[in-house]
Amino acid sequence: MAIEPLTITDTDQTEQDKKLQEKLKTSGSIPVHIAIIMDGNGRWAQKKGNIRLHGHKAGVESVRDITESCAQLGVKHLTLYAFSTENWNRPVSEVNGLMKLLVQSLRDEAERLEKNDIKLVTIGQIERLPEKCQRQLREVKELTKNNSRMQLCLALSYSGRWDITEAVKQIAHQVKDGNIDPEEISDDLVGSFLSTASSPDPDLIIRTSGEYRISNFLLWQLAYSELYITKTYWPDFRRDELYQAIYSFQKRDRRYGKVKNGYTKSATASVINQIIS
Numbered sequence: 001m002a003i004e005p006l007t008i009t010d011t012d013q014t015e016q017d018k019k020l021q022e023k024l025k026t027s028g029s030i031p032v033h034i035a036i037i038m039d040g041n042g043r044w045a046q047k048k049g050n051i052r053l054h055g056h057k058a059g060v061e062s063v064r065d066i067t068e069s070c071a072q073l074g075v076k077h078l079t080l081y082a083f084s085t086e087n088w089n090r091p092v093s094e095v096n097g098l099m100k101l102l103v104q105s106l107r108d109e110a111e112r113l114e115k116n117d118i119k120l121v122t123i124g125q126i127e128r129l130p131e132k133c134q135r136q137l138r139e140v141k142e143l144t145k146n147n148s149r150m151q152l153c154l155a156l157s158y159s160g161r162w163d164i165t166e167a168v169k170q171i172a173h174q175v176k177d178g179n180i181d182p183e184e185i186s187d188d189l190v191g192s193f194l195s196t197a198s199s200p201d202p203d204l205i206i207r208t209s210g211e212y213r214i215s216n217f218l219l220w221q222l223a224y225s226e227l228y229i230t231k232t233y234w235p236d237f238r239r240d241e242l243y244q245a246i247y248s249f250q251k252r253d254r255r256y257g258k259v260k261n262g263y264t265k266s267a268t269a270s271v272i273n274q275i276i277s
């Protein structure tokens with residue numbers, strides 16, 4: 001019999017938490033892919049009379065807790081919107097602070113990711129990040145590249161429009177070179193040129209801090225994702241609320257634009273003509 005590797009996560013987990021997770025696993029399906037817009041770090045810090053960077057630092061604790069609990073639950077893909085293309089327009093001091101925090105967090109978490117069998121990947125314009133960040137990302141990606149329990153994807157210097165624009169450019173080149181017939185261009189083909197080509201579309205998207213918008217996140221990929229919006233600021237968003245979000249997801253009726261089987265009597269042409277005359 002194969003023995004499950006012992007992970008730091010599993011040994012640290014409380015009995016109460018294990019029970020909650022078991023309950024959640026039996027109450028419905030666990031989303032394969034969860035994507036999160038982590039918002040509210042700045043407001044969380046300001047509410048406490050601190051500068052915004054304190055909020056980002058506290059947000060790293062939530063990243064750790066949510067990553068571990070997703071892996072424990074059997075989520076296969078977790079995508080976190082860590083830095084948007086638009087975030088470059090923030091004050092230089094905040095951008096620099098965020099980049100430093102990213103380097104430090106990657107350094108601190110590398111071993112934990114490896115022990116928990118989590119693979120780190122990124123999407124976005126990584127070449128725009130400071131060299132130190134790029135180096136650290138390369139190291140952790142290399143260290144974790146063979147891990148298979150869950151894929152943690154950090155969206156860094158990412159925007160949905162950038163992703164689609166890049167895909168369009170690549171497809172245009174392929175058409176120009178005669179490798180793709182324009183008539184062959186389909187949803188699937190476009191998807192295969194996006195930076196997320198190797199992951200399924202997210203089943204559940206969570207946004208913290210109570211804003212009702214997508215903020216240029218995975219615009220193409222979110223077509224049929226279920227949304228969960230909470231007022232909680234990201235640094236306060238921990239596994240207990242993740243479980244609520246998943247429970248809410250399990251109660252949704254995902255129809256993908258179709259009608260539920262047996263839900264309607266099928267209409268004959270004469271009935272349709274009577275209604276629309």
Ligand code: FPP
Nearest residue numbers: 038039040041042043056059060063082105
């Ligand atoms: C949004 O809050 C958050 C960000 C722009 C950055 C998120 C970064 C982290 C949680 C830390 C580093 C991440 C990793 C993956 C180690 P906001 O600043 O927009 O908050 P506000 O809406 O209250 O201003």
